[in-house]
Amino acid sequence: MLAVVPPPVTVRVPSKINLHLSVGDLRGDGFHELTTVFHALSLSDEVTVALAEEPGVEVYGEGEDAVPTGTDNLAWRAVEALAAHVDKPEPKVRVVLRKGIPVAGGMAGGSADAAATLVALTSLWKLDLGRDELAEVAAQLGSDVPFALYGGTALGTGRGEQLVPVLSRHTFHWVLAFDHRGLSTPQVFNELDRLRENGDPPRVGSHAPVVEALASGDPRQLALLLGNDLQAAAVSLRPGLRRTLRAGVNAGALAGTVSGSGPTCAFLCEDGESALEVAAELAGAGVCRTVRVAHGPVPGARFVGGDDLHRPTPPPQVHA
Ligand SMILES: C[C@@](CO)(OP(=O)(O)O)[C@H](O)COP(=O)(O)OP(=O)(O)OC[C@H]1O[C@@H](n2ccc(N)nc2=O)[C@H](O)[C@@H]1O
Numbered sequence: 337m338l339a340v341v342p343p344p345v346t347v348r349v350p351s352k353i354n355l356h357l358s359v360g361d362l363r364g365d366g367f368h369e370l371t372t373v374f375h376a377l378s379l380s381d382e383v384t385v386a387l388a389e390e391p392g393v394e395v396y397g398e399g400e401d402a403v404p405t406g407t408d409n410l411a412w413r414a415v416e417a418l419a420a421h422v423d424k425p426e427p428k429v430r431v432v433l434r435k436g437i438p439v440a441g442g443m444a445g446g447s448a449d450a451a452a453t454l455v456a457l458t459s460l461w462k463l464d465l466g467r468d469e470l471a472e473v474a475a476q477l478g479s480d481v482p483f484a485l486y487g488g489t490a491l492g493t494g495r496g497e498q499l500v501p502v503l504s505r506h507t508f509h510w511v512l513a514f515d516h517r518g519l520s521t522p523q524v525f526n527e528l529d530r531l532r533e534n535g536d537p538p539r540v541g542s543h544a545p546v547v548e549a550l551a552s553g554d555p556r557q558l559a560l561l562l563g564n565d566l567q568a569a570a571v572s573l574r575p576g577l578r579r580t581l582r583a584g585v586n587a588g589a590l591a592g593t594v595s596g597s598g599p600t601c602a603f604l605c606e607d608g609e610s611a612l613e614v615a616a617e618l619a620g621a622g623v624c625r626t627v628r629v630a631h632g633p634v635p636g637a638r639f640v641g642g643d644d645l646h647r648p649t650p651p652p653q654v655h656a
């Protein structure tokens with residue numbers, strides 16, 4: 337009798353920005369204590385997993401040349417971590433990544449791919465695992481990976497992996513400015529430690545007002561409260577970001593912030609129409625590599641239909 341080969345499984349997974357990011361002390365394990373408000377955006381990656389005689393990773397789309405395809409790809413590390421969790425030796429799986437999220441951009445693209453791979457494999461391998469059990473495996477892979485499973489808007493504490501959902505029923509509209517090169521997350525944290533040894537870079541206050549603004553749904557209220565302790569460090573390493581942040585506001589955004597460890601800048605806009613206008617003007621300002629519009633919050637990693645290992649990457653929305 338012929339064995340039935342399960343069809344490939346595709347999962348779409350959102351990017352994230354940090355609406356609020358407060359960085360505390362460096363811990364003994366090399367991580368910093370964080371309080372952050374994660375917000376999942378419609379800018380996304382798609383991950384397809386399939387059983388294959390030749391296991392490995394293929395990468396297409398945004399930043400494809402900068403993504404490792406070997407065992408240090410976060411998606412492959414997710415395959416290995418889940419296989420170990422369920423005692424599955426030598427997983428024969430092919431992973432295809434279609435990237436829309438900028439690489440090393442502070443938008444957690446690698447983490448997103450890892451989360452999507454975990455979700456896709458639960459279906460391919462017919463595993464009976466809930467999101468909370470997957471989140472435990474996810475947290476071993478990176479601080480941002482559990483959030484990509486849940487999406488929405490969430491308060492993250494610990495090193496960012498402990499999550500509580502935040503009420504946010506309204507849709508917010510964003511413009512994203514991608515830089516020419518990425519920034520390394522550990523380097524940005526190190527730079528913040530250095531700045532703090534030598535001075536007193538600005539610190540964001542409590543996250544509570546951000547949570548209230550999210551509940552109100554008023555983008556003007558939220559715009560006043562966006563804050564990121566890593567911004568000073570990212571700008572110190574990449575001084576041109578100052579110009580990008582100014583240009584977004586000059587183009588009509590309500591406010592701008594560096595996303596996570598950067599260098600992507602996220603601009604909050606009044607509504608969807610305004611976001612398109614800001615994007616067009618920012619694209620012409622010559623301060624970044626490319627510009628996208630996005631909205632949030634959106635759900636975390638989820639299955640999409642019409643599985644096909646080689647479907648094209650979705651076209652970019654606005655180019656600089
Ligand atoms: C800064 C943030 C904000 O959401 O996002 P990105 O800008 O990278 O997207 C995250 O904290 C990044 O999370 P993630 O990218 O998963 O980082 P990890 O792989 O866990 O850690 C990479 C390195 O970053 C530093 N790190 C990360 C998290 C943390 N709370 N403290 C740290 O000091 C450590 O040097 C660690 O070795």
Ligand SMILES: Nc1ncnc2c1ncn2[C@@H]1O[C@H](COP(=O)(O)OP(=O)(O)O)[C@@H](O)[C@H]1O
Pocket residue numbers: 402403404408409410411433438439440441442443444445446447449450518519521596597598
């Ligand atoms: N699937 C992946 N997608 C993107 N980058 C990956 C992936 N796997 C490993 N990496 C490595 O992780 C680094 C951080 O990438 P990424 O997650 O995109 O950025 P950030 O941590 O700034 O959000 C990249 O420089 C790249 O070398």
